[in-house]
Amino acid sequence: MPFSRTRTGCFTCREDGYKCDEQKPFCGRCTRLSKTCKGYGVRLKWQTPQSTPKSKASKSKRQQRNRSNDKTITAPLAPLAPLTPLTPTTPSMPFSESQSPIIKLDPSCIVPNDVSPINRYLLNHWSTTLSTMVSMVSAPKNPFLIHLTPMISHSTALRSVLCSIAASHLAILRHEDSLQTLATRYRLVGVSSLRRTIQTDNPELSLATILMLQVSDRLFTMDSGVDHLSGAKAIINQGDLVVRNSSxxxxxxxxxxxxxxxxxxxxxxxxxxxxxxxxxxxxxxxxxxxxxxxxxxxxxxxxxxxxxxxxxxxxxxxxxxxxxxxxxxxxxxxxxxxxxxxxxxxxxxxxxxxxxxxxxxxxxxxxxxxxxxxxxxxxxxxxxxxxxxxxxxxxxxxxxxxxxxxxxxxxxxxxxxxxxxxxxxxxxxxxxxxxxxxxxxxxxxxxxxxxxxxxxxxxxxxxxxxx
The missing domain is CATH 1.25.40 (Serine Threonine Protein Phosphatase 5, Tetratricopeptide repeat)
Incomplete structure (x- = not known):
């Protein structure tokens, strides 16, 4: 029986042209086929004032350009992909696109294949450098890597917050203010994604994101004015995490x-x-x-x-x-x-x-x-x-x-x-x-x-x- 097209299915099914059963947090088709379910809702895109379309013609040209570069610019699992090394506002990177194969994440850091090079670069800095600074346990038993790594591919919010932390640290190491601007943008995306998914995500994903926001505040931003611990308490109480028997x-x-x-x-x-x-x-x-x-x-x-x-x-x-x-x-x-x-x-x-x-x-x-x-x-x-x-x-x-x-x-x-x-x-x-x-x-x-x-x-x- 033919079905009417909707805009509420997951992005993976919509891109593949199949009907989605819209199960949460991951749809049944993606789970059955072992696909990465790219989630629901609105895709976030960062847009500079200069790129605002001034006419229908310019808007049409911009849409064609975005479709031709879909994998690197509008990847739904990398909301900040528009800020790739291709844009003039992005901080200088230690690699060019032709050199991108040399960017290798630590083997323990698993991320979706379609994230942008800059995301992979930042997550690599997190997994190889920053995670060792915030943990009392050295690798390979570092619990930040053991427990957060499997969550990265399932949570845009957590991934964005970790990228924000890494960008903040790299801004200090490389003396580049533009990296701090990038860190702020990643943080905003992380918070926005957390707000959308906090009611549907596994409570461990939401709690991990909130706690990494707390870590970010303590290490980098002094006082953001947000009481993350009260938010963590709400997640713990609602998700019955205290009675969960998991590491x-x-x-x-x-x-x-x-x-x-x-x-x-x-x-x-x-x-x-x-x-x-x-x-x-x-x-x-x-x-x-x-x-x-x-x-x-x-x-x-x-x-x-x-x-x-x-x-x-x-x-x-x-x-x-x-x-x-x-x-x-x-x-x-x-x-x-x-x-x-x-x-x-x-x-x-x-x-x-x-x-x-x-x-x-x-x-x-x-x-x-x-x-x-x-x-x-x-x-x-x-x-x-x-x-x-x-x-x-x-x-x-x-x-x-x-x-x-x-x-x-x-x-x-x-x-x-x-x-x-x-x-x-x-x-x-x-x-x-x-x-x-x-x-x-x-x-x-x-x-x-x-x-x-x-x-x-x-x-x-x-x-x-x-x-």
């Missing part, structure tokens, strides 16, 4: 917990979630000790909402737990030293929230020194350094010894030279700001009751970048 869900929930707890420190508020350490950091069982300390950090943040009697009782309880975690400072390997650094930073944070007590109190100075000593043993090239910003910040802000402060300055500088992440430059500036204010108060009244988090919130009008 990817565990990884995403642990990543959400990590950012939520450290955001609670930088905001001076309670965490949004309370996972109780069920999901180890980055979904790795080897990170259980670090997860236990981080969980206590979240509990310390919750103390800010408690009354005096409850506050004192909870403070004593957490102090006992921290003491029981490890009665010695002996540590083995980068993980062991990072765990110890977190433990001493947690002590500093506890006494600040509990008693508003910091340097020059002997306890604060003792834990600051121990924390920095453990951090100094971990080489700056270690993957664990990606998790050391918070303890470095916490101990660094309480340091009054000139040698310790020199170590903090040198360490942050070395971390930046190894990673070139703008958040590290902001951390460096924030610590210097805290030192200046704390020194002035000690010189004036002999004591220090300056909360470093509140200093940044008040003076910088933003949170400290602790992740």
């Amino acid at each position: 990817s869900a565990s990884f995403l929930l642990s990543l959400c917990s990590y950012h939520d707890i450290l955001a609670s420190v930088s905001r001076g508020k309670s965490p949004v979630f309370e996972f109780d350490g069920k999901f180890p950091m980055e979904g790795m069982e080897s990170m259980n000790e670090l997860t236990s300390v981080l969980q206590l950090v979240g509990q310390i943040s919750r103390m800010r909402d408690q009354e005096n009697d409850d506050l004192d009782a909870r403070g004593r309880e957490i102090e006992e737990i921290l003491n029981a975690l490890d009665k010695s400072d002996d540590a083995i390997g980068d993980v062991g030293h990072t765990v110890q650094a977190y433990k001493h930073a947690a002590f500093i944070y506890l006494y600040r929230v509990w008693h508003n007590q910091g340097a020059p109190h002997p306890r604060a100075l003792k834990h600051a020194k121990s924390c920095l000593d453990h951090l100094s043993i971990v080489p700056v090239t270690s993957s664990l350094v990606s998790a050391q910003v918070w303890p470095l910040w916490t101990a660094g802000c309480e340091s009054i010894d000139s040698d310790q402060r020199k170590f903090v300055r040198d360490r942050v500088e070395a971390m930046y030279e190894a990673r070139h992440l703008p958040s590290l430059r902001r951390i460096e500036q924030d610590i210097e700001e805290v030192w200046k204010i704390k020194d002035e108060q000690r010189n004036l009244i002999g004591v220090d009751n300056v909360d470093c988090i509140k200093v940044i919130l008040r003076n910088r009008q933003r949170e400290a970048d602790l992740t």
Whole structure:
């Protein structure tokens, strides 16, 4: 029986000339034939003012030109394809079209075959460089690659956000403002796609996209004004991710917990979630000790909402737990030293929230020194350094010894030279700001009751970048 043509089927069936059953998120025909289902809805195209058609004739010519270059310009899985190296506004690329075969993604990074060369270039930078900077685990066990890589081919939103992060980083490495403009455009496409698909996509895809927007904000854009963690909470509650027994869900929930707890420190508020350490950091069982300390950090943040009697009782309880975690400072390997650094930073944070007590109190100075000593043993090239910003910040802000402060300055500088992440430059500036204010108060009244988090919130009008 003949059927009337519609405009609501998936793009794959429409291009093949077959009727689509319009199942979501992937249609039945594409699933049966193992085809890449290109989805539904509107194809996004970036258009510069100069390309706006002025007449029907020019519009007709432009449509013919687009049809002849359909694979490279209007690929539905690459919304930013119009910004290919063929356009004058695109940043210079380290290759020409004739050289494009040399662009090879890391074997673990699987993307659709029809994405544009610039998309492949950016995703390659993500998989080979940036993913190693945001993870505490080196390849081949890097969970960002293990869990996000299979999602790239199924989510335009996630793919666009990863391209945006890569473009932002390359803009710094290559000193090209045009790459930052490209990063902004990719981000807009990612957010737009997320809004369209958030109700129909697998909740893991949506959560992964939201969390990578959170990572992007922390590393590159400071404060976008968007509360990604509240959005993540809505996805988790609606998608029943907590009860899912999958490694990817565990990884995403642990990543959400990590950012939520450290955001609670930088905001001076309670965490949004309370996972109780069920999901180890980055979904790795080897990170259980670090997860236990981080969980206590979240509990310390919750103390800010408690009354005096409850506050004192909870403070004593957490102090006992921290003491029981490890009665010695002996540590083995980068993980062991990072765990110890977190433990001493947690002590500093506890006494600040509990008693508003910091340097020059002997306890604060003792834990600051121990924390920095453990951090100094971990080489700056270690993957664990990606998790050391918070303890470095916490101990660094309480340091009054000139040698310790020199170590903090040198360490942050070395971390930046190894990673070139703008958040590290902001951390460096924030610590210097805290030192200046704390020194002035000690010189004036002999004591220090300056909360470093509140200093940044008040003076910088933003949170400290602790992740």
